[in-house]
Amino acid sequence: MDWTKTISAKAGGAHIGAADLTADLARRYAPDLLLLALYGLAFAALHWAAHPWGGGGFFSLWYPAAGLRFAALWRRGLAITPWLMATELCVDAMTGALPLTGSGVIHDSISIMRPALAYAAAIAIARSMAGRLSGHRGESGSEPVTAAPMRLGIAALLAPVLNALMFVPLELALPPTAGPSAIRVQLVVSLTGLALGDLLGIIVLAPPLLSLARFYRSAERRALTMPGWRLLVPGAVILGASMWLTVALWRAGLGAQPTPLLLAGAWIGLRHGRTAAWFTILAVVALFLPYSAGPLGDGERLNLHLSLAAVAIVTWLSGCYADTQKIAEDMLARRNRLLFQAERLKTLRAMSVAVIHEISQPLSTLAIEAGHLKSRTADLDADIAQSAALVDRKAHTLSELVRRLRRFGGRSVDEPSPLPLCMLLQSSVQMVAPELRSAQCQLVLAPVPPDLTVHAQEIELSQALVNLLRNAITAAADRTVRMSTQMRGDDAVIRITNAVSARSAPPSASGAGMGIGVIIARTIVEAHGGMLVRDDEPGFVHMVVSLPLHSPRSGTET
Template sequence: MRDLLLIACYAAAGSAVAGVLGAVALRAVRRRSVALSLAVPAVVAVGAMLAGTLSVAWAMFLSSHDLAVITMVCAVAAATSTATALLLGRRVSRAHRRLEDAAGALGDGRGFQAPDAPMPAELASLARRLTDTSARLTASREREAALEASRRELVAWISHDLRSPLAGLRAMAEALEDGMTDEPARYHRRMRTEVERLTEMVNDLFELSRIQAGSLAPSLARISAYDLVGDAIAGAHPLAAGRGVRLTGDGVQPLPLRADGNQMSRVLANLLVNAIHRTPADGTVAVSAREVGDTAVLAVTDGCGGIPADELHRVFDTGWRGEHARTPPAGAGLGLAIVRGIVEAHAGRVSVRNIPGGCRFEVTLPLARRTVPRAPRTP
């Protein structure tokens, strides 16, 4: 037992020396290739065994022949393990270079394509993560490009929409100033109409800026969908009557909502005005409110004939008006963008889909918690 303990002590001392030298070597090559870093542990493992064996052999006074045999066996093992580690490190380095070249495409905007060659599990996991990141970056760049294009369109369209009434106002003001008209009252009425239209446009821009800045804070209160829809229909009735469009609200349930009454009234008003303008004379615009699960769905159905499939995803974009002509009464194309912003501020969602003869806008809002009446106490 004492001999075994002595052998263990000598072997530990020799192996410790090899381990210390290996640690120094690892520190020296920590910034070098992974192949070299993998070779160091292989050499240290065989070196520790050789150092321990030599220590024990020296203490036990083995013959020079036996010592040479042991040294030769350890040297061959060290060469084999080092070659194997270098081969493995070279494969890892080659896979790393392929992955590095593929990742360089991310900075060029070309997207990341994972190498087809087999890779270690860690590098394969990194390649999958880079693929996901590339997909998200591509989607983000597309959204940014679409948003920038929408902003440029909006600036151009707003400039046109502002230039026309301002030019008209200037011409009418000059005519009144020079006394070139025999109907000043008619000019005053026309100027008032143009000023009101400009005011509405500025108000829409201000509301949209609040929505995009995230500063739209609804004042939530318990309201009834029946009252909300009724007020919206009453407000839009003069416009519908003037254009020969029928307004109906037969499918409205008295659902409790927790929302900002003024903002939701604006949502329905924008949807109704949009539907009335798009519906031909003798057409019908229908409003409904129904319960779906724990949500209320307010729907506005028109007779516009439908929206092209490639335009459906742009309906709620800023500046979209569904037509290329920038002439009144189409507006500045902000109404539906404001609708989406207000609805999302209420933790709801808005969507549109085509139906036979027209399209259907749906606003989905969470229902307010219904109060359960308590039974009267008995004295």
């Protein structure tokens, strides 16, 4: 939503009228403005719904608007933070929560903007922490915090805490204000209530909102998955028994004892994952929230919500951990399949070497005799001479093929060597020629500079390019795949491009349905000191391979 850049770009172009500029801005940003308007309406409604759980001197102990804010930032990205803050300011101004006059306008405005800023910082910290751990441990998924479920879980817990902690320095930096909204109880109690309300609002409301967003944004409209009913029955029995025991202890005068619900929530989360954990939290909250909105004392209400928060945290993190472990197991299984495929390729290579050894000598003899036959029949009947020439060409073609296969299967491929890029690309194109014909697809290969050379293993890089070409052929919406090469600094850049339709599966999703071809290609390219990235634009997918040149030299891109 960068309106300033858009207006500057328009103003710097040809003469354009104000009406055209307004229409272009409206067409470009109407969806975002509509979402912000819907966000404002939902935020106002949820903010109003939190009033029954407020107390003397502390914030609402059940604040569902926090879940809406967190889901919007997590889904739409941190760049939307200023727009959310502006929307919340407008909502509070229109509802009277933010007085537009008086000495406390700046103080109250910053207090309203603080939560969105704290949430954005918490999400950035969770993602950054996961990225650093993933970089140290690799992409194996063995580190729980690096997976998406745990990133979401940690951010959901960190956001309310960071919001409460940011309250103190901002209050100290701002001029003091007096009035009915000033805090009259201890600061610790107030900040505890703030964190509890936001925490419960995020955990209860954000997961279903994010699930609905993924569902409606999915091109395939996959149904939302739920654990099987047979698996849920034991969890439902355990949850019901723990809720009954908690209520019984409460009525016996022992207060809110969270231990039974903690144990039940942990078991259900670890057993069934985040979805079942969320329904467990929803059931517990639905049981106790109406009671806590009644005529309770501030201390009793705060104590009850502390127990609710403990149950929600344990249950939610247990479900996140279970889903993370499932992701790690799936990744490990996929890598095992890759290793199995590598072993099969190794066996196939050994078999091909044996076959090549057996046919190379007879084929060499055939090529010699075919050449001799061609020379002896040159002055005979034209049909005989033409047939002899055809046999000679085919024999030489087979000999060249066997020579290349011997080079691929021999020990020389284990050692990198200077490899002209034009030879690598031509070899890869020949390998996918049958698939091009079968898919009725054409491959447009731009001229390759003959002096571009990389230091590589030919068979491995050929496999990488073949995998990328196969994905492009499968996904090409216009039955055309384009391949071009250029030099960028000390690197040779190979770009494979195909057009895609709105509902086409991405190239990384083709091939056994797991993107194994792209994973193998990336592994091979990175082993050669290069890099494989996907660079998309509307309607097109570009797979870009960068490889270091064998003899780096200066010059411009070709």
